[in-house]
Amino acid sequence: MKMVSFVALCVAVAVVLFSGEIGTTEAVTCNPTQLSPCIQAFTSSAAPSTACCSKLKELQPCLCGYIKNPSLKQYVNNPNAKRVASTCKVPYPKC
Structure with a gap:
């Protein structure tokens, strides 16, 4: 019984420690209009x-x-x- 309590305590501590890391990521809102600063570079040879x-x-x-x-x-x-992706050092995705 003591071993079960110890394991449960370890799991609880791990959850508390790692929950802070999980919550720090922000969701990205995919709105293509946000790429408007790139339109000229996407449609011509202009530098981004x-x-x-x-x-x-x-x-x-x-x-x-x-x-x-x-x-x-x-x-x-x-x-x-x-x-543009290469110049900005953004890996071009392979979808």
């Missing part, structure tokens, strides 16, 4: 701005969804978008 790179990094978890969206695909699945 700092704002573009920042948003691209922030929205990285959304990129596959954008690539699969027929109305957005032309903007995010082209050589310029791949160049």
Whole structure:
């Protein structure tokens, strides 16, 4: 019986310790209009701005969804978008 109480105590301590780490991640809201600082770089050979790179990094978890969206695909699945991602040091997703 003492062993069961000890194991339960250890599990409780582990839950308390790790629950803080789990709660620190923020959800990303996938809104393609947030990539508006990148439009010129996506549609021409212009260099991406700092704002573009920042948003691209922030929205990285959304990129596959954008690539699969027929109305957005032309903007995010082209050589310029791949160049922008590379310049911003954002790995281009393999969806």
